[in-house]
Amino acid sequence: xxxxxxxxxxxxxxxxxxxxxxxxxxxxxxxxxxxxxxxxxxxxxxxxxxxxxxxxxxxxxxxxxxxxxxxxxxxxxxxxxxxxxxxxxxxxxxxxxxxxxxxxxxxxxxxxxxxxxxxxxxxxxxxxxxxxxxxxxxxxxxxxxxxxxxxxxxxxxxxxxxxxxxxxxxxxxxxxxxxxxxxxxxxxxxxxxxxxxxxxxxxxxxxxxxxxxxxxxxxxxxxxxxxxxxxxxxxxxxxxxxxxxxxxx
Ligand code: FPP
Numbered sequence: 001x002x003x004x005x006x007x008x009x010x011x012x013x014x015x016x017x018x019x020x021x022x023x024x025x026x027x028x029x030x031x032x033x034x035x036x037x038x039x040x041x042x043x044x045x046x047x048x049x050x051x052x053x054x055x056x057x058x059x060x061x062x063x064x065x066x067x068x069x070x071x072x073x074x075x076x077x078x079x080x081x082x083x084x085x086x087x088x089x090x091x092x093x094x095x096x097x098x099x100x101x102x103x104x105x106x107x108x109x110x111x112x113x114x115x116x117x118x119x120x121x122x123x124x125x126x127x128x129x130x131x132x133x134x135x136x137x138x139x140x141x142x143x144x145x146x147x148x149x150x151x152x153x154x155x156x157x158x159x160x161x162x163x164x165x166x167x168x169x170x171x172x173x174x175x176x177x178x179x180x181x182x183x184x185x186x187x188x189x190x191x192x193x194x195x196x197x198x199x200x201x202x203x204x205x206x207x208x209x210x211x212x213x214x215x216x217x218x219x220x221x222x223x224x225x226x227x228x229x230x231x232x233x234x235x236x237x238x239x240x241x242x243x244x245x246x247x248x249x
Contacts, residue, residue: 187207
């Protein structure tokens with residue numbers, strides 16, 4: 001197990017994204033309802049936010065609800081929305097005091113009214129904070145995000161504000177919901193599945209992927225520090241060869 005003292009503080013990822021999976025299985029293993037697992041998952045969210053601040057990570061993106069998650073049983077969907085509203089109500093003061101800025105990606109207008117309103121209010125309250133940006137992906141689909149960006153590019157071309165030759169990767173990135181957020185250096189998915197599930201498909205092009213068997217409710221500070229230690233052992237080559245990376249260091 002790694003400790004914070006073993007980490008290279010000059011090589012902390014600026015942005016870490018999480019697919020928080022395994023709440024249901026964790027609860028089932030304990031003979032409990034799935035919502036018990038989601039509630040325990042909120043404690044992991046708190047631990048990961050605190051650890052990110054401690055490590056000096058600037059951006060944390062959490063996949064909290066995908067557009068596909070609406071297909072779950074209605075009591076689970078309702079329970080998840082209530083957990084989100086409660087978590088914001090309970091945590092916003094501390095988040096604000098700790099300099100955390102809340103942002104969302106996804107279509108939050110499609111969430112229940114009380115959920116939408118509490119998110120807007122928390123985002124407004126924390127908008128000037130700079131210690132850590134917490135991005136919640138809610139009612140999010142990466143494919144939808146990319147389609148919307150393509151339509152926005154098309155509109156700019158129709159309005160003669162953009163020519164097709166000027167549509168660079170940078171310009172396209174600026175049309176995504178993540179326009180002001182650097183791409184994640186590290187994606188962590190808990191609970192053993194090795195897939196991306198329609199999350200940040202454009203932004204993850206060069207991201208290091210880490211899949212762990214730990215269920216999300218068990219993923220706390222120690223597991224996060226271990227994941228950062230794992231990240232620090234990797235060589236990010238961006239299509240180059242190892243010798244080139246060594247000389248640019
Ligand atoms: C995946 O586990 C988890 C989710 C779909 C929801 C994640 C939500 C939370 C952790 C709580 C609320 C979030 C915030 C930001 C306060 P799963 O249910 O798919 O697990 P399973 O694959 O074991 O069934």
